[in-house]
Structure formats: structure tokens, C-alpha cells
Amino acid sequence: MSSAPIGIFDSGFGGLTVMKDIVDELPQYDYLYLGDNARSPYGTRSFETIYHYTLECVKYLFDQNCHLVILACNTASSKALRTIQQKDLPNIDPERRVLGVIRPTAEVIGNYSKTGHVGILGTSGTVNSRSYVMEIKKQFPGLTVHQESCPMWVPLVENQEYDSEGADYFVKQHIDGILSHSKKIDTLLLACTHYPLLIEKIKKFVQDDITILSQGEIVAKSLADYLNRHPEIERKCSQNRTRRFITTDSTEDFDAHANVFWGDKINSEFIHL
Template identity: 65%
Template sequence: MNKQPIGIFDSGYGGLTVFRSILDTLPGYDYIYFGDNARAPYGNRSFQTIHQYTKECVEWLFKQGCPLVILACNTASAKALRTIQQRDLQEIGPDRRVLGVIRPTAEVIGNYTKSGQIGVLGTKGTVQSESYLKEIEHFFPDIQVYQQACPLWVPLIENGEYDKPGADYFVKQYLDQILAQSAEIDTLLLACTHYPLLQEKIKAHLPQGMNVVAQGDIVAKSLADYLHRHPEIESRLSKSGDLSFYTTTDDTADFDHHASLFFGEAVRSEYVSMK
């Protein structure tokens, strides 16, 4: 039988935190992880560029046999997912499906707050798209949502500085800015899949009792529910427990080192050129 894995895409390493949760929740399936590290980060790029890059990577995953692709990247979910779902799939894969991380998070984030006020921490691209404002309002119209772009967090994380003392200044800087918007915020959403690696430092600079919500388990539970509700997709997925990792950077050793930190176990990748 030809492999028909679940494809998981991110612009870099962050999607591996989501992949870890998906694998823990849904073991036994075949998976392909694809990181577009050579063109990362996506957070400060234009809508057109993010859409083009994401579409190219989705097409590549389709060519590997994936009937289902998860955009484990908030920036790609915010700026490319809708166009891919509503326009591109008709051409590149009418029998395939592409899902993101924003909607499943928005469906449940309101359950974490008691004050009715949430702060969203994300990349510049995610914040500017206002995707979380719109999606959370759809599911929880009475909740007030504040946003803060944290453009230096991804470079800190991808350069291995996330657990160093120097990162504290930049963590506190953005937390102070989001909390200054409202004294009633009691829940912070980490709306970038890289940010869980900063979670300990983030919590250290927050008032006691503040909720800090990462997306991995949320997305994993949502995917399990999706597969239960869509047996026509689930039945196509191959189940031999095979994990494959690919990256667009030609320095696969460097990718493997960083990826292992995000994924929680050793990773061995192969290089893919998108030129």
C-alpha cells in the first residue's frame, strides 16, 4: 500500500510542538513534517509571499501522498489558509484537506477565562491579520481580546537563546505591553507554535494565577474529533507509525539539533529544495 501520511507544515521549528501533541494523541498514523526553514521566519512577510510559500509547501506534501495537511503555523493559518481552502484546493487537490490552528483554538479559548478578557501573543503577521479577533468573536462574542506582536521571540527561539538570561528582557517587554492594555486580562494565548519553548520564562514574569495557553493539545484534540467526524478522510490515512522529517535548509544537521529540542526526541531530516 502506498503511504498516505498526515502532513504537518510550519515555516520553521515551532510546528514540532504541535506535532508532538498530535503524535501523543493520535499514535500509529504515518506523518510527514515539513519545515520551510530556508525561508523562515514568515511573521514579517507580506500576505502574498506567505500565501505563495505555504501553497508551494502544501503542494509538495500532496505530492508525497498526504490526503490531509495541518498548517501548524499561526502566520500561515492567518494569511494563507482561507485562500488555499476556498480557491487553491480546487486546482491542486480537490480531494485533499488543509486545516489550520486558529479556528480550533478560537473554539475553546473562551473557556479558560473568568474575567472575560484574553491577551493574544503572536507574530506581527498573525496580529495584523486580526484572525484571532474575528474567530474568537464568532465563538465568544462577549469576550474582550487584546493583541501584542512579539517580533523578537521567534528569532530568540530559533537561535537557541530561549532559555538564556538575555531572553528575559524581551519576554518581559512584550508581556508588560500586553498587560498594560487591560488590568483584567487573566488568560494569555501563545498564538505562535514557537512560544511554548518560552513558557517557563513567560510564567515567571506574570502575576500568579494567570492562565498561559499553548495550542498543541487543543489542536491535537480538534484533529482527533475531525477524523472521527470525517471517516472519508480518516480511512485513507496509512497507519504504520512512520515518521518522516523534511526541511528546506541544506544544513540538516543544524535542523535536526534544533528540531529535537522542539519535538522532544531525536529527529533525522532530509533536505528538500523549493527553488
């Protein structure tokens, strides 16, 4: 079978944490990861800019024969996914698919909460979009959703300070912030692909009875279910167990940082968009 990998897109490195869980769940497929590091971060950019960048990257992955693309970026999922699905895909190729990370999480988060109060920890772009609030309300109308923007968490991770003593201040600041919304919060979602690297720090400032959710495993199981329900898409995804990594910035920088997220050495390729 010719190469038709599953495309995975992120604005930088964080999506590798999602890809890692997807590969663990579905190792038989080929995967092509694209990190738009040259234009990262997306979190503070306008809707129009994020949409333009994301669409450009999706088109590139389509050109690489990807029939299915996963936006493993919360900001892109919240600000660009719906427009791409509804406006662009019908014109580009109605038989291709672009999926995000917000809906799979929204479909299950209510199952973890006993009190009916959940907290969302994300970038400014994700929080301001209110995408999680809207999607969760569709699935669990009775759930109360609280949000907290954590602008320093991504820089901490990307500068490999996530395990430093200095990280404690910024982690505690936002954990205290989200928990101050309500004493009933019993579930926290790490709504950014960088945040799982901070999970040990987060646990230090969270009571034992609060559940902390990372997206990777949820998205991986959702994708497995999606492919099972959509054989017309699944059979277009090649199964040679290959993994390619592409960046729009320095490959040396990407490879040096990416192993923190991927857990193994990476040899990336450069492309100019």
C-alpha cells in the same frame, strides 16, 4: 496500506511542538513534517509571499500522498489558509483537506476566561492579520481580545537563548505590554509554535491566576475530533506509526535545532522547492 501520511507544515522548527502533541494524541498514524527553513521566517513577509510559499509547500505534501495537511504555523494559518481552502483546493483536489491552528484555538479559548478578557501573544504577521480577533469573535462575541506582537521571541528560541538570563528582558517587555491593555486579562494564548519553549520565563512575569494556553494540545484534540467526524478523510490516512522530517535548508542545521522542539533526535531529509 500504502503510505498516506498526515502532512504537517511550518515555516521552520516551531510546528514540531504542535506535531509532538498530535503524535502523543494520535500515535497510530504516519506523519510527514515539512519545515521551509530556507525561507523562514514568514512572520514579517507580505500576504502574497506567505500565500505563495505556503501553497507551494502544501502542493509538495499532496505530491507525497498526504490527503490531510495541517498548517502548524500561525502566520500561514492567518494569511494563506482561507485562500488555499476556498480558491485552490477545489481545483487541485476537492477531496483533500488543509486545516490550520487558529480556528481550533478560537473555538475553546473563551471557555478558559472568567473575566471575558483574553490576550494573544504572536508574531507581527499573525497580530497584524487580526485573524485571532475575527475568529474568536465568531465563537465568543462577548469576549474582548487584546493582542501583543513579540518580534524577538522567535529569534530567542531559534538561537537557543530561551532559557538565558538575557531572554528575561524581552519576555517581560511583552508580558508587561499585553497586560497593560487591561487589568481584566485572565487568559494568555501563546499564538506562535515557538513560544511554548519560553513558558517557564513567561510564568515568572505572570500572576498565578492567569491561564497560559499553548496550542499543541488544543490542536491535537481538535484533530482527533475532526478525524472521528470525517471517516472519509480518516480512512485515507495510513497507520504505520512512521515519522519523516523534511527541510528546505541544511539537514545538519535542522537536526541540531529540531531536537529542542521535538524532544528527541531527528534525521531529516533535504528537498528543494
